[in-house]
Every structure is written in C-alpha cells, then in structure tokens.
Amino acid sequence: MMDVVMEVEDGCDAATKVLESLPPPSPLLSSSSSIHTRASALFDRSIDRVAVMPTPSHLSSKDPCYFDFRAARRVPETHAWPGLHDHPVVDGGAGAGEDAVPVVDMRDPGAAEAVAWAAEQWGAFLLQGHGVPRELLARVEARIAGMFALPATEKMRAVRRPGDSCGYGSPPISSFFAKSMWSEGYTFSPANLRSDLRRLWPKQGHDYRLFCEVMEEFHGEMRTLSDRLMELFLAALGLTGEQAAAVEAEHRIAETMTATMHLNWYPKCPDPKRALGLIAHTDSGFFTFVLQSLVPGLQLFRHGPDRWVTVPAEARDAFVVNVGDLFQILTNGRFHSVYHRAVVNRDSDRISLGYFLGPPADTKVAPLREAVCRTGGKPAYRAVTWPEYMAVRKKAFTTGASALKMVSADDDDLSNAAADLISS
Numbered sequence: 001m002m003d004v005v006m007e008v009e010d011g012c013d014a015a016t017k018v019l020e021s022l023p024p025p026s027p028l029l030s031s032s033s034s035i036h037t038r039a040s041a042l043f044d045r046s047i048d049r050v051a052v053m054p055t056p057s058h059l060s061s062k063d064p065c066y067f068d069f070r071a072a073r074r075v076p077e078t079h080a081w082p083g084l085h086d087h088p089v090v091d092g093g094a095g096a097g098e099d100a101v102p103v104v105d106m107r108d109p110g111a112a113e114a115v116a117w118a119a120e121q122w123g124a125f126l127l128q129g130h131g132v133p134r135e136l137l138a139r140v141e142a143r144i145a146g147m148f149a150l151p152a153t154e155k156m157r158a159v160r161r162p163g164d165s166c167g168y169g170s171p172p173i174s175s176f177f178a179k180s181m182w183s184e185g186y187t188f189s190p191a192n193l194r195s196d197l198r199r200l201w202p203k204q205g206h207d208y209r210l211f212c213e214v215m216e217e218f219h220g221e222m223r224t225l226s227d228r229l230m231e232l233f234l235a236a237l238g239l240t241g242e243q244a245a246a247v248e249a250e251h252r253i254a255e256t257m258t259a260t261m262h263l264n265w266y267p268k269c270p271d272p273k274r275a276l277g278l279i280a281h282t283d284s285g286f287f288t289f290v291l292q293s294l295v296p297g298l299q300l301f302r303h304g305p306d307r308w309v310t311v312p313a314e315a316r317d318a319f320v321v322n323v324g325d326l327f328q329i330l331t332n333g334r335f336h337s338v339y340h341r342a343v344v345n346r347d348s349d350r351i352s353l354g355y356f357l358g359p360p361a362d363t364k365v366a367p368l369r370e371a372v373c374r375t376g377g378k379p380a381y382r383a384v385t386w387p388e389y390m391a392v393r394k395k396a397f398t399t400g401a402s403a404l405k406m407v408s409a410d411d412d413d414l415s416n417a418a419a420d421l422i423s424s
Helices: 038-047 111-121 134-148 152-158 172-176 190-197 206-236 241-251 325-330 369-373 386-399 412-423
Strands: 089-091 103-105 124-128 167-169 184-188 258-266 278-281 287-292 298-302 307-310 319-323 340-342 350-358
Touching: 103 111, 111 124, 111 206, 134 184, 134 206, 134 258, 134 287, 134 350, 152 167, 172 278, 184 190, 190 206, 190 258, 206 241, 206 258, 206 287, 206 350, 325 386
Parallel strands: 089 307, 103 124
Antiparallel strands: 124 319, 167 184, 184 258, 258 350, 278 340, 287 319, 287 350, 298 307, 298 340
C-alpha cells in the first residue's frame, strides 16, 4: 500500500473551493468516487454562506475565508469526502477479540514483550501506567478547549501561513487535497512555546500565562515519558539493558529527540457520514503520543480483511502511541507505522493532542545494527534525515508511490530517484 499523506512543516493552504480535480486518491478512499463540479460547489457555498465569514484565513490564499463550523447546518461539498465507507468500522474495545486495540501497562514486568507484539502487529497501542498525573491531563484538555473556543478574529492572529511550521489552521496535510477537513488545529514547538503563543495572545495576559504554564508542565512530563518509552522500545527489540545503553551512548536517540505538539479540535458535525476530521495517514517521525478526550474518533487501519478499528476513549489517562515511518526505518521494518484517521460525530466535539517525537533535522536515520541482526542481517532502508524523508513523502504523495519503498535499500531505481530528489 502506498503512503497517503505527510505532516508538512512548510505551511499549508487547505482548499476551500472545489474548482479542480482532486489529487491521486488515497488507497483508503474509493478510486471510483466522482469529483463534484464547479457548479455544485458554488451552489453549496451559496447555501452555506451563513457559515463563512471573511477573514485573512489560512484556508485559501486565493479566496480567504474562515469556515464557521458552529454555524454550519449541513456539510457543504467543500467538506464532503467520497469513499469514507468503503471499509467496515469495528469496535476496538477490550471485548473486541482480535480487534481489541493492544494495551501496554508500563508497570507490568512484561511491558517490553507487550510493546514488541503491539508494534509488530498493529503499529499502535494504548499506554497505561505511564505516571503522567490524570489531573494534569484534565487541565491540558480544558486549556485546549478554551483556546479553540476563542473568537475567530483572535485565532486568526496566529494563522499558519506558507513557510510557517507553527500556528493556527487546518491540518497541515490539508494543502494536498481539494476537500477540506472538519477540524481546526494549532501547532507549536515546546522549545519555543511562549514566543509561538504570543501570536495568539499578544497582550500575554492571564489566559496566555495559564496556557503556557500548563503546556510547559505537560511537556516536562512527556519528555520524561518519551525517554522511558524509548528504553522500552529498545528492550522490545530484544536488547538487554547494557546493550540498550550502548545503543543510546552511540546514537543518542532519546537524548536528541525533538518534540512538536499539535492540538486538534473536531467540532460536532451535522452529517458526519459525509465529513472527515483528519484524512488517513501515517506519522513521519519516531513515535507519537495521542491524548484524546472521552469522545471516540481515532481509527486504525487493519488488514485481513481491510477494516477500520475505533480506538476506545473511555480511559481518560491512557495515551495512544503510534509508531512512525522513521521508527520503522530505525527498527529495520520490525516495528511498522500505522495508518490512522479521525472521524467526527453529530452530538459532541472532540479534542486531541498529538505529541510528536523525531530526530534532529540534521541526523541521519538508518536501521540500527542490532535491529538488522534480528531481521535477516540486511538493512531494509537507506539512511535519511527527517527533512530528506519529508521531501520523499511529498514526491510520493503527488505520484502515488510509497515513500518507505522509495528509501528502501532493496529498490535501486526508487532509491536512486529519491536520492536525485533529495539532492535537487
């Protein structure tokens, strides 16, 4: 299956008008879905004019407007996605048998074995027993909800423009689609949190200080947890404590990991069968912690047969952990990345936070020698930096190829093509 989308850090302009054909469809969407005509799009926009207020929006550089989800009485064609129901959706709760999303409790002596199984079979798992205080998670969720409840004119002060990696806007992947997603997001670097958020709160008042304090506290907890989970991942590869320490001493993986936080708001939707909160994709980095509210909406794609598995959201203090593409490379394919998407519902808003971990921009990521020895003795991928891989993903997205295959050590033609792309 080819790669679908990527998290871009070079800005994003989500299309708000369907005036041209969609790009190559995702393999998780119907290839036979029709493209709505310009007349249809114009007709829908005229009906939903009440939901659109003119502002300098990120949604379209050619026709700036802010889509007011609260005012929308129906899903316009600009936000209507075809092929959303090509595969069945099943429950991933504890009683779902083989579809039950794996649960890893970090307090369990067998946690490393549980991580290994989950990362190999699913590419994702629910993480419990992590030690991050539940009351802190509740404060984080409350601050996120408050931020997205701000008036549009205030949120637009922090709009993410082309060339920006941080700020307010549609999901970064939106620029690759003519359809818009039923969500808003805010991206920032924990390392530059206060300066990034001054765009949203230029007066640096009480709300600004409270938001920053909560997010800084959360970041401190997550960095500690990230190091612990990396140790667990290395143990899951079969490394002893001494071997894992040697790997970290040589490669400084945990020490140099960089973090990015992306906040998501998925408003309730008048017709959730036509809309999509976030298109199916894999994460590009090492791994991601997802904190979600008690409203379910995150779904993982599974094969044999193809289906979507809804991640349970009952446990407020559980994180979802997604394996990313670069971690698949690092582990020589033993742990694989997971396709996932976010759906919306009619009755409730949903909030989530993605805490993304990856290498520094100038660090080459290649299969660990210890992973290669345990997966056939031959590297499956060549070394790439994160920006290099993002360039490959962008090319793969526009051509319908697979980015991971393009950096495969076994495919000389594709690897050479990717190398040419990176050097250009």
